Amino acid sequence: MPMKEIVCKLLVIGAGPGGYICAIRAGQLGVDTVIVEAVKAGGTCLNIGCIPSKALIHAAEEFERVIHMAGARSPLGISVEAPKLDLAQTVVWKDGIVGRLNSGVLGLLRKAKVKIVHGKATFRDGKTVEVETETGTQVIRAETVVIATGSEPVELPSLPFGGPVISSTEALSLKAVPKKLIVVGGGYIGLELGTAFAKLGAQVTVVEATPQILPQYDAELVRPVAKRLGELGIHVLTGVKAKGLSDEGLALLIETANGEEQRLPADKILVTVGRKPRTEGWGLEELDLDRAGRFLRIDERCRTSMRGVHAIGDITGEPMLAHRAMTQGEMVAEIVAGKKRVWDKRCIPAVCFTDPEIVTAGFSPDEARAQGFEIRVGLFPFTANGRAMTMLSEDGFVRVVARADTNLVLGVQAVGAGVSELSSAFALAIEMGARLEDIAATIHAHPTRSEGFQEAALKALGHALHI
């Protein structure tokens, strides 16, 4: 017995950060909205990405801190006896957070009067999808469709997932800390998780094919992270190719830069070589939408090449970040509700939750120069920041990039403990069109790391106070 067709104004496919925000905002605006999710509300971010990884990273940081106190004489005068870790309990705690957020998202969707359909959606045509639900096939017709199917980890042909080879998803649910962990791919996901497992007690080796870890950042920003990886005993091998598993499956075969083959013993091999847009398995072929490389091509209103079909989030390109997807989702909902909106953001801040953290917003010095700007740069090190000293972590800095002629802030970067929270200040400065003088003339509370932002602006203006 076929289920009754659902007809709605807006259909959102995928309830990740982009999709659920789009649906909530559309619901708030009175748009008759249906959202389809194949797995769990919250998408990669909430279930197997941002949130659980941060939970694990936090647990690892706490554990490392007490281990550190137990191992040597703590300058703080604290001593701890033989700390122990129960990773299974950590994972239960983490799953609890994820569960709370899952139900929170569903609650918000319901509150916005969005109809939720669980199941896998497949396009029949540009206005119609079929959803395989537990109770049968549900056909949904919509005036407007938003594709928000997200992305998934890239698999290496030589190292298919399975057995000891795991993706970030499995790494977040391990019941025990592997003794020897090899991380293939020195990007931000690999380093975040590799660092966490090293702090939890694993022997970690990072294998990166390019000459530098975190290749999207400049060397100045990466240096404090590389230093800390060394302190944590993480081996970093750059310019090295992963060739495959050894026959017995207990080691990774690699080829070094000078062509030598080596064997790295491993209990688990975590492959984090990037993410790819999820463009297969839901009938995209039926729509024949224009592509931009691997991604769907969109315009400044997130419209695809087909009328009435929008796309948001990771499927639309880099940077594949939850907050970009959310902002796109909000914008598309408002467009569907008849408002005039266009993507006019000046920056998408990005955070790398390594130890120490890296934050970027806007242009780096090199990017600004490549754009043709004459710039001035101000860098303030945390070694000269009181709060950093009191937290026993003085590595890192805040760096401001501004136009040389008008002092308009073009970009802000920082590396250091806890600097992720400064991302809002950086992004706000850029979106508001702040000049160096605006930041320099704003009172920044003492003693905080945020003073580094003000001092970096003063430095760029030529009169830093604390260096």
Place this chain on the structure above:
Amino acid sequence: MGEFTIKMPDVGEGVAEAELVEWHVKPGDPVREDMVLAAVMTDKATVEIPSPVTGTVLWLGAEIGDTVAVKAPLVRIEVAGEGGELTATAMPETVTIETVEEQAPVTKVESPPPPESKKAVKAAPVARVEVQTPAEKPIASPAVRLRAQESGIDLRQVAGTGPAGRITHDDLDQFLTRGTPSIMPAGLAKKTAVEEIKVTGLRRRISEKMVLSTSRIPHITYVEEIDVTDLEDLRATMNGSRKPNQTKLTILPFLMRALVKTVAEQPGVNATFDDDAGIITRHGAVHIGIATQTPAGLTVPVVRHAEARGIWDCAAELIRLAEAARTGSALREELSGSTITITSLGAMGGIATTPIINHPEVAIVGVNKIMTRPVWDGSQFIPRKIMNLSSSFDHRVVDGWDAATFVQRIKTLLETPALIFIES
């Protein structure tokens, strides 16, 4: 990816350089084949330079007002795919193209300098407005941008008064209420802005020409009153029989024919004086320059061989040339080679003018406004149509007596217009 260098074309007639008068593109702009990249100006003609390729502008080789030598690099364009594929077919005859492959060793030599710095208009002490170039994103807070979107306003059109040219809510309010960028509050206010305009192109030519004429030629200007009542009657009669789509006569064709008659008797006035060589050239042909106002400035199209044209022909040619000059489509030959010039401000003509001679000519005749004035005919005042002629002569080669004789002869012809048409 390949790279094209477009060089200053040979604009003909032995011209070795041309002045860049207009850029239609800037670095970073996409260009299609045949899109106009720039305009250059030689002695008199303006030549547009089309793009022979489709691609992206990398570099501009000159600033507006610069004089660029023929064959000097003018624009570099990055093109998709192999640069060499496009050369042959896309190349207009006049444009020289060089293909430079990105990987080729010559790239080092030919490669463009780093992209031109986006030099923001610095806040001059006198003006607080910083006009933003369209390529850059306008500086405005997210709330201002949202309001602009909802109001359908392109913020690039709004002048920002804030620091670094930031557009404030007030700037947007001003724009919304007035529809135009404005920084001044309502009511009376001091205006301290100054605007610097670079003298380029036609304006520069005019400037140079005027300086040449006034610095070299000692002018004598002679103003005489002409009674054109009969001429105007004749003109009205002649025009009255014309159909609406036919050419009508103004006063100028009569003056042109009168000039032809007069210079036949006084060839010294229809002459050019090469003062460097010390040679006066008297011309058999009467090529009459007509000073014409165009949107870009003063130009002088030339009615050639007025001696061989009837009055209707003169009238038609005059209209055609004036139109060509105004639309910028006049040919180089149509803008040079005059032997004597007429200047007329028409209804704006004033009482008298002091015309400046079109060097190297030796005479210019200026037409002033026709006004009905009371004239004493010996027993009573009668209304007559009176027009002044203000004529200047090169006093080095035309004596006052000759100047007066010349003007008096024209006066006679115009006051008794039948004489213009009588074969001598």
